[in-house]
Amino acid sequence: MPIKMVWVSTMIDIRILISFSELIILVLAFHQIGVKSSLAPLCAVGSVVVVFTLCGCLGALPVAGWLVLFASIISVGWLVFRCLVQKKLLRIPQFGFWFFTVGGLFLIILLWLKQPMFTEWDEFSFWGVGSKLLKEYNQLYTTAPVGWIWTQTQKPALLVFSYFFQFFGNGYAEWQSYVAVDIFLLATMTTVLGSLEDKKKIGAAIPLAVLMLLLPFVFYHYQNITNVSPAYLCVLGDLPLGFAFGATLCAHYCEKKYSAINILPVCLGLVLTTLTKDTGMALALVAMVLSFVDAMLCAKPRQLESVKASWKKESLYFVAMLTSIVTAFGGWELYINLTTGASRTEAAGSTATIGIAEMPFVFLGELLSSNKSGFFIEITGNMLRSFFTSFGYMLGSGVVFLLLVWGILGGAILIYREKPAMRRYIFYGIGSTMGFICWYSLITMSYLYVLRPEQALIYESYERYVYPYYVGWLLGALCLFATAISASTRKKIALGQLGLVTLTALIFLRISQLVPEQYTVLGVHPDEYNRRQEFAQSVQQLCARLDPEGRTFFVSSNDDGLGWFMYCYEMLPYQLDYSYGGGTMEERVISSNGSIQKIHVTIDAWEIYLVESGCTTVYIDYASSDFAAEYGALFEDNMTSYHNRQTNLYEVTTENGNVVLVPILMIS
Amino acid sequence: MQKHLRRNNSFFLRVVVLYLCALLAFLLVHFAYFVQNRLAYASGILTQQKLSLDDFILIDMEMTEDGSLVCLSTDPQLIAKDSSIVAENLNFQAEYTLPPLLVNVFWADVGEVHSVRNMAYETDSAEGLFLLPPGGAYSLRIDPGIQAENIVTINSITINTKRDFGFFFIPSGGELALLLFLPSLLASCIEAVMCLLPKRLLDKNTFGCLDADKDGVGQYHD
Numbered sequence: 107m108p109i110k111m112v113w114v115s116t117m118i119d120i121r122i123l124i125s126f127s128e129l130i131i132l133v134l135a136f137h138q139i140g141v142k143s144s145l146a147p148l149c150a151v152g153s154v155v156v157v158f159t160l161c162g163c164l165g166a167l168p169v170a171g172w173l174v175l176f177a178s179i180i181s182v183g184w185l186v187f188r189c190l191v192q193k194k195l196l197r198i199p200q201f202g203f204w205f206f207t208v209g210g211l212f213l214i215i216l217l218w219l220k221q222p223m224f225t226e227w228d229e230f231s232f233w234g235v236g237s238k239l240l241k242e243y244n245q246l247y248t249t250a251p252v253g254w255i256w257t258q259t260q261k262p263a264l265l266v267f268s269y270f271f272q273f274f275g276n277g278y279a280e281w282q283s284y285v286a287v288d289i290f291l292l293a294t295m296t297t298v299l300g301s302l303e304d305k306k307k308i309g310a311a312i313p314l315a316v317l318m319l320l321l322p323f324v325f326y327h328y329q330n331i332t333n334v335s336p337a338y339l340c341v342l343g344d345l346p347l348g349f350a351f352g353a354t355l356c357a358h359y360c361e362k363k364y365s366a367i368n369i370l371p372v373c374l375g376l377v378l379t380t381l382t383k384d385t386g387m388a389l390a391l392v393a394m395v396l397s398f399v400d401a402m403l404c405a406k407p408r409q410l411e412s413v414k415a416s417w418k419k420e421s422l423y424f425v426a427m428l429t430s431i432v433t434a435f436g437g438w439e440l441y442i443n444l445t446t447g448a449s450r451t452e453a454a455g456s457t458a459t460i461g462i463a464e465m466p467f468v469f470l471g472e473l474l475s476s477n478k479s480g481f482f483i484e485i486t487g488n489m490l491r492s493f494f495t496s497f498g499y500m501l502g503s504g505v506v507f508l509l510l511v512w513g514i515l516g517g518a519i520l521i522y523r524e525k526p527a528m529r530r531y532i533f534y535g536i537g538s539t540m541g542f543i544c545w546y547s548l549i550t551m552s553y554l555y556v557l558r559p560e561q562a563l564i565y566e567s568y569e570r571y572v573y574p575y576y577v578g579w580l581l582g583a584l585c586l587f588a589t590a591i592s593a594s595t596r597k598k599i600a601l602g603q604l605g606l607v608t609l610t611a612l613i614f615l616r617i618s619q620l621v622p623e624q625y626t627v628l629g630v631h632p633d634e635y636n637r638r639q640e641f642a643q644s645v646q647q648l649c650a651r652l653d654p655e656g657r658t659f660f661v662s663s664n665d666d667g668l669g670w671f672m673y674c675y676e677m678l679p680y681q682l683d684y685s686y687g688g689g690t691m692e693e694r695v696i697s698s699n700g701s702i703q704k705i706h707v708t709i710d711a712w713e714i715y716l717v718e719s720g721c722t723t724v725y726i727d728y729a730s731s732d733f734a735a736e737y738g739a740l741f742e743d744n745m746t747s748y749h750n751r752q753t754n755l756y757e758v759t760t761e762n763g764n765v766v767l768v769p770i771l772m773i774s
Numbered sequence: 775m776q777k778h779l780r781r782n783n784s785f786f787l788r789v790v791v792l793y794l795c796a797l798l799a800f801l802l803v804h805f806a807y808f809v810q811n812r813l814a815y816a817s818g819i820l821t822q823q824k825l826s827l828d829d830f831i832l833i834d835m836e837m838t839e840d841g842s843l844v845c846l847s848t849d850p851q852l853i854a855k856d857s858s859i860v861a862e863n864l865n866f867q868a869e870y871t872l873p874p875l876l877v878n879v880f881w882a883d884v885g886e887v888h889s890v891r892n893m894a895y896e897t898d899s900a901e902g903l904f905l906l907p908p909g910g911a912y913s914l915r916i917d918p919g920i921q922a923e924n925i926v927t928i929n930s931i932t933i934n935t936k937r938d939f940g941f942f943f944i945p946s947g948g949e950l951a952l953l954l955f956l957p958s959l960l961a962s963c964i965e966a967v968m969c970l971l972p973k974r975l976l977d978k979n980t981f982g983c984l985d986a987d988k989d990g991v992g993q994y995h996d
Contacts (some may be wrong), residue, residue: 316959332890628950637876
């Protein structure tokens, strides 16, 4: 399928190369100070995210952009100085670095040619709109003006990383958000190759790298593939979260010694995982425990005297990891409380009356009691069953991933049978399975206590909530397999390599069986985005008729919320009022017993609301006859201009203390 | 005297050679398509033909007095009455009152249903041109847009317009994936197989096993 050449003459396409160059320089700098080539991209991405998040929390987000530029200039200077003046030999970047750099450039060019656009609900409700908010207002989405509070309780890592790529120049570009997420993925994928670097096992690195690149397809295909596959074309945080978790595990398992340089990638990986999504902290804790147990029990057998010393080292390691997680999570929670005072459960529109910290105890209490509620039995029973029978993934149900991980670990044992290594593989197998049980319970708890019952009973987004663990689980197992290969003998290495090639080939075949080539990122046709382009243009025309300082009330009867999110996103920086959620004229009120009730809005209540919220215009996307019957009196012309298709826009005016909606007719 | 290349260098060389072979294979295969195409025209299997509106069944579309079509829903379709047309491309020229947003041509073998797996988008270089897999006789379906109340005035529907030489060498998404991944995977595979050879054969072959000197006990801690 021919690639459409889109010649864009603005600077905003070059800015992404500037940011990418900064990133590459940081990768090289990390590599020079002693981090492995394959782990350096993770460190670079992690440090960029940390700098931007910190500056964002301090209310000075743009400062971060200049700081990173400054840091990369200094790095170049330092590298040149080291090489030319100090005459020290620079470490040559290994294939991990090249995989990241060449892969990154390829993705940038590919996405520049394809110019993808947002199409999914969650891209409009948070992940996409969030990154646009950052660019439009140069501040974190928590303080940026937008009509809906829900966005303020998610985590910033991907959004600030997207801001980093769009830092220079004005104007927000959707496709560049895709670049940011894909480069994030690439940086985390590279970590798997870490243990092959020392022995330069490029023969084994190749199938592993290809397998990594294919993994997004494996996890995204739980949706009906009659639409463009989201692999590499999605800004949702679930897959990046899984990869960040996996990268953290790989950063640990690549190393056998725990010096300060070696634990830096692990700590940055933990911070990234915690800051990518709200469930990230649980994954980070699992990674921390697995790493600590591995460091304690599976390290090289030592002499008795140095055991004391080694305990000290491992304890420091544990403290460093715990500090990273707690600082990242706690710091962000503190920031949220200081700026908005919103808690997660309240804003997610849930009926939860239980805080996150109490959830595990309540869950255990109900699990062990003999008096379980029907809801509890149903949810837990179905969750247990789904693990085995819900074929929502390309490879089958969840149990397939468990078998795959254990299979890869079994392969590692076959290839390399030395005692310390075998201990490692077995402990990973058992530990990660236990970690999975905790994770799965956490998701079950979310369905029980956080999500609304109507969402819980349909197991909304079940596959998407669970798979981050599968991703990391697989990455950890593959990293251990790679360590087995790098330590083994010729024939076993060859067998391991063939095993990897076979696995990659099988997955490639499975993907090609299910995904039509024109629905992949390589083959997607620009026509697929015509709908969005058309919508964007019509909203641009709408905004041209609006007051930039104004606020618009949104009427769209029967909308399920997506319409509101899409208009809100497209209209930014023009403000769209929350408008009771856009679909129905019903206000959500938290009643005295904690439950949420929907109260129908009367015409008088709406009049008061329009004045109090400061709306200057009312935009009607679609008004049902019920709406017209009930609220038509507030309109000067009783909505005839709307029904005659003369206008969708009404101005909010006040006459003798009453609100009158005057039609703003289109000038043809 | 045997040339003493560093084994890593020879591996890279092998990878580059395999990529060149893949590129060559791609060019050869597509050149074969070109030759097959021209032969088909020469022997009369493929002939450029103009189709009229009478050759199609209208789904969710209605004919107006002046000959144009009104779309009644967001999924208007034109299905060719002849379910076995030998065509390798279709040129659909039409005018619309609203932008159609997405125009596709579907093909189906005898007895199959039209699906998104067998769907062509407009080529970028030639407006209105849709490519079909060569060598088949299909039931064709044209979806002229996804806008309800769109008025479509069809100027022409032509099959088998002769395509230029350059047209035959644009890779599809799947071919691109194969070109990117297959040569390196193959190199890795071959290297692994070579390493499984007994030691005495290893010294003789120039492909190079990167771990030729690692026959002993594996080293976990160096």
